Amino acid sequence: MRTFRHSIFAAAALAAVVGGGVLLRAQTRTTGAPAAPQSTAAGHLTSPKEAWGHNVGDDYFLADYTQLGAYWHQLEKESNRIHIKSIGKTAEGRDQWMAVITSPQNYAKLDHYRDISARLSTAEGLTEAQAKALAAEGKAVVWIDGGLHASETLGAQQLLETVWQLVSGTDAETQRLLNDVIILCVPANPDGMELVSDWYMKHGNMNVPRLWNHYAGHDDNRDSFMNALPETTNVSNVMYREWYPQIMYNHHQSGPQGAVMFAPPFRDPFNYFFHPEIPADIDLIGSIIATRAIEEGKPGVVNRKGQNYSTWWNGGFRTTAYFHNQIGILTETIGSPDPQSVPFTTRFSIGDSSDWYPIAPHEVWHYRQSIDYSVTANKAVLDFASRFREQLLIRMYEMARDEIKWGSEDHWTFTPHRRPESARRFIRTIRSSCRPRARRSRTAAGIRPCRTTAAPPVRAAGARAAAVAAAGAAAPVRPRSGPRSPPRSCAIRAATSCRPTSPTSAAPWTSSTRSSSPASP
Numbered sequence: 001m002r003t004f005r006h007s008i009f010a011a012a013a014l015a016a017v018v019g020g021g022v023l024l025r026a027q028t029r030t031t032g033a034p035a036a037p038q039s040t041a042a043g044h045l046t047s048p049k050e051a052w053g054h055n056v057g058d059d060y061f062l063a064d065y066t067q068l069g070a071y072w073h074q075l076e077k078e079s080n081r082i083h084i085k086s087i088g089k090t091a092e093g094r095d096q097w098m099a100v101i102t103s104p105q106n107y108a109k110l111d112h113y114r115d116i117s118a119r120l121s122t123a124e125g126l127t128e129a130q131a132k133a134l135a136a137e138g139k140a141v142v143w144i145d146g147g148l149h150a151s152e153t154l155g156a157q158q159l160l161e162t163v164w165q166l167v168s169g170t171d172a173e174t175q176r177l178l179n180d181v182i183i184l185c186v187p188a189n190p191d192g193m194e195l196v197s198d199w200y201m202k203h204g205n206m207n208v209p210r211l212w213n214h215y216a217g218h219d220d221n222r223d224s225f226m227n228a229l230p231e232t233t234n235v236s237n238v239m240y241r242e243w244y245p246q247i248m249y250n251h252h253q254s255g256p257q258g259a260v261m262f263a264p265p266f267r268d269p270f271n272y273f274f275h276p277e278i279p280a281d282i283d284l285i286g287s288i289i290a291t292r293a294i295e296e297g298k299p300g301v302v303n304r305k306g307q308n309y310s311t312w313w314n315g316g317f318r319t320t321a322y323f324h325n326q327i328g329i330l331t332e333t334i335g336s337p338d339p340q341s342v343p344f345t346t347r348f349s350i351g352d353s354s355d356w357y358p359i360a361p362h363e364v365w366h367y368r369q370s371i372d373y374s375v376t377a378n379k380a381v382l383d384f385a386s387r388f389r390e391q392l393l394i395r396m397y398e399m400a401r402d403e404i405k406w407g408s409e410d411h412w413t414f415t416p417h418r419r420p421e422s423a424r425r426f427i428r429t430i431r432s433s434c435r436p437r438a439r440r441s442r443t444a445a446g447i448r449p450c451r452t453t454a455a456p457p458v459r460a461a462g463a464r465a466a467a468v469a470a471a472g473a474a475a476p477v478r479p480r481s482g483p484r485s486p487p488r489s490c491a492i493r494a495a496t497s498c499r500p501t502s503p504t505s506a507a508p509w510t511s512s513t514r515s516s517s518p519a520s521p
């Protein structure tokens, strides 16, 4: 039931946003009611060019972390849309800055909105009615990071451009995003950004003679399940103890050859331990990123088999978030301050369901083009969060509510344990579905058809009695003597009481294997 209901929402949202997304967005941009006007404290906003003499993404230029921090603090003085906070110290003792970007009206109630996000995410002590009221009132929270792998310089640099556009934008969409969403922008590896940027600007290459995370080197994205690194601890504190963002976006580099960006949907198999809304929403938002890129004339955003990424690794920034019911988005994008090319590849020369809008080969591809793709993807995610603000918040509550319930009971296993009624229903289903297969197998393997009688009636009331009865029904029935059938570890076989018809059809069954059978203690 729950999956069906969620599927309806996901399908409706996908149809509305992907199918008619371009039209919908175009209409909103021209006819949507303008949001409350945003003001700045000082009037003039310092642009990146004024700050460093370069635009973000200029060829042969990388801003370092010191410049990032100084620039964000400058913007904080000039604008009431951005507020800078240190979320902790890095391994080398730097402050790890987080830019909180939202409307001044939202910022005035920031603690209140953070509390709403936290309460819905944990779902503790909330009724459905209370949750709906909080979702209607709250603001979507979106986390965007960059530069986790410091040699992937695009991640940190695109963060600079994104912040600048959100702070300086006067268009209706930017103002709507600021009104509906609280945006958390965080450089994921400050020490690495300083090291790599400084080395590049001094030597003109990325051949840094030491690793760019003080302890973990490149693999700082393997720490999120244990938080051994100070940067990971800082991030986890914000994501899982303070803000509980509904969406987190983790930028990486580089995209596959012959394309510009890999975005979700990821290849199968998805991790089916997550709440089913998580993979559904990942696919939905990934499709919206591609849709917006198509709308803006940006080809070369590929998905699924376009790259080998999945949701199975459980210890990364993005994948750990899934276990907190946060929709984690990963993109891998090409880009370098040294101009590069987009080569011809047979793989991406003709469009398919993993590459809706192939890109033609480019002899020269500038860093700024990759910055623009990254900003497009960020705005696609923020646009989704704005349009589906209330749904994101209430679904955060629903996922938490479901998982508290599921974690309190055996909701899937057919081993009679805590839910004997469910177990007995399951066993009856397995028996009835097993019957034709067993008949077919009789001549081939000498297996007698499964017994199809229902589980014995529960004579005594109470969960324990029912559990005992269901356990009895699940136990395999063995011949009293003689060799038995080969042990089948499959519990379904045990539950359906299939047994050999003839001693000659069975292989020897030693006492040691007997002890490991499902019926043995």
Ligand SMILES: [Zn+2]
Binding pocket: 148, 149, 152, 251, 252, 253
């Ligand atoms: Zn990476």
